[in-house]
Amino acid sequence: MDFSYAHNDTSRPERLSRTANLNKLTISPLLEGIRKSAFERSIPVSSDETLQFLLVQARAINAKTILEVGTAIGASGIALLQALPQARLITIEKNKDFLREAEQNFAKAGVEDRVTLFEGDAAEILPSLEMDCDLIFLDGPKVQYVKWLPHLKRLLKAGGVILADDILMYGWVNGEEPVPPKRRMLVEHIKEYIAAVQSDGGLLTYIADIGNGMAVSVKTDEC
């Protein structure tokens, strides 16, 4: 089975941030096994540093309702649900094989009662969702982030946080590295997302040099 993923270049190592070696991921042995198996098969799951940052953010706001775009095989979802025993996860994945495996992994982790899995393209599912969530982990196709922003804002509580992953894309977005020609459109769309969250009066945003870059946006009012 080909698990190559168009928006993550799995052959290209993430540039390590200056704090990567100091941060330590705290997850269960079961989840360590799930992530090891994902890495061995080049299934794109969050790096240690990204995952630890996600867990700290989720705990800091004591997230109860979490929306994730990009379940893959459930690694980040399980990490969140194990770190936050009161939380519920709504997660969207369009790859059927990943989704089946995610379902099995959620069950193995004993968190399946707290998960709602949506199979399909988030572009079609997001407009139909109604919820007030505390945290959105945006970990799907980066090219769509800016298009989805109005829905993400609608679904987020005031005080809630959007974590948009892979926002620096190997240094292509901040100009550190030349953009490969076939990635220009992707980089333009990511820049548009950054500009949109930064110019939005209802969001307060920090671009963090974590993993492949993370945009952290807090919803400041009922916009």
Ligand SMILES: C[S@@+](CC[C@H](N)C(=O)[O-])C[C@H]1O[C@@H](n2cnc3c(N)ncnc32)[C@H](O)[C@@H]1O
């Ligand atoms: C980086 S992976 C998610 C990793 C996961 N959050 C983790 O850290 O364990 C991104 C996932 O988004 C899924 N995806 C890509 N485009 C999508 C779309 N339009 N709608 C829903 N899922 C999508 C891919 O199939 C892939 O599994």
